[in-house]
Amino acid sequence: MVRILNGVEIAAQIKAEVAAEAKLLAAAGVTPGLAVVLVGHLAASEIYVRSKVKTCAELGLWSELITPPDSVTTGDLLELIAELNARDEVDGILIQLPLPAHLDTQRLVEAVSPEKDVDGLHSVNAGRLQAGQPALAPCTPAGIMEVLRRSDLAVAGKHAVVLGRSNLVGKPAAVLLLNASATVTVCHSKTLDIGRYTREADILVAAIGRPGFVTVEMVKPGATLIDVGINRLTDPAEVVRFFPGDTARAAQFSQRGSTLVGDIDPAAFALAGAYTPVPGGVGALTVAMLMHNTVKAAKARRGSVLAKYHNVVTVKG
Numbered sequence: 001m002v003r004i005l006n007g008v009e010i011a012a013q014i015k016a017e018v019a020a021e022a023k024l025l026a027a028a029g030v031t032p033g034l035a036v037v038l039v040g041h042l043a044a045s046e047i048y049v050r051s052k053v054k055t056c057a058e059l060g061l062w063s064e065l066i067t068p069p070d071s072v073t074t075g076d077l078l079e080l081i082a083e084l085n086a087r088d089e090v091d092g093i094l095i096q097l098p099l100p101a102h103l104d105t106q107r108l109v110e111a112v113s114p115e116k117d118v119d120g121l122h123s124v125n126a127g128r129l130q131a132g133q134p135a136l137a138p139c140t141p142a143g144i145m146e147v148l149r150r151s152d153l154a155v156a157g158k159h160a161v162v163l164g165r166s167n168l169v170g171k172p173a174a175v176l177l178l179n180a181s182a183t184v185t186v187c188h189s190k191t192l193d194i195g196r197y198t199r200e201a202d203i204l205v206a207a208i209g210r211p212g213f214v215t216v217e218m219v220k221p222g223a224t225l226i227d228v229g230i231n232r233l234t235d236p237a238e239v240v241r242f243f244p245g246d247t248a249r250a251a252q253f254s255q256r257g258s259t260l261v262g263d264i265d266p267a268a269f270a271l272a273g274a275y276t277p278v279p280g281g282v283g284a285l286t287v288a289m290l291m292h293n294t295v296k297a298a299k300a301r302r303g304s305v306l307a308k309y310h311n312v313v314t315v316k317g
Contacts, residue, residue, distance in 0.1 A: 003274035007284035014288040022060035032298035034092040085113040091298040092118035118293040141173035143285025156181035161201035169207040206263035214264040225275040229263030
């Protein structure tokens, strides 16, 4: 029987753990804090940010939402980031991407202190990750590893194929899998005959941003399929193509005018040993791992305070 890897359930586990850690930190006088910088009014970004701010409140973290106007300059944001770096109560800084085209995204990402880089995008954290050292890892790849670990799916010795080489997902996912002793192949837009590699994958991570790109013919029977793609379908013909005979999906499309599909054709899931659905798979882990990273950053930054508290508690006990 094919296993459905429920990202919502795994995210709930992680959030419960974060809430428990936040409670312990609060007893030591520490409340992990996240500053979110949202430039402009991109609808999808606003939805994501609302979810992050809401989750902070639910788990016992505090958050601060900063919303510079579209007209803000790179220089203005560099000054803002410097201020946030200097504020001791801020443990994590998140610059919501994508930024408007006139801003220097890479320069801004690199301006965030690596110790507060809860998105895991700073080159220092990328280097630490590649070296197998403790680091703040990008949230989606870290979530992928949690799905595999908490589902008791073996990684060591397996052939993992990653479709996509972005700094946000593809590259760090490949590094994390390699660090977990998988044999890793990375495919991208210039790879010739991608199916040649995907058909050999025990673990296939699809993060290429193309709806239904991975077809049945590209999947090894029994493989674990991790679908990172979130693609919105607005063409009725595509809905029929990817979800033939799915009355629930057709009803959803009729009501909303759109539906979601991943980078893997849903027909391929029947061949898998296990897979993450879209929605309800990897996407559900991203916010949970952001909360995890914020608490991790707080613990790393405030080690002396926590050590002092621990010593006091130990003496009193």
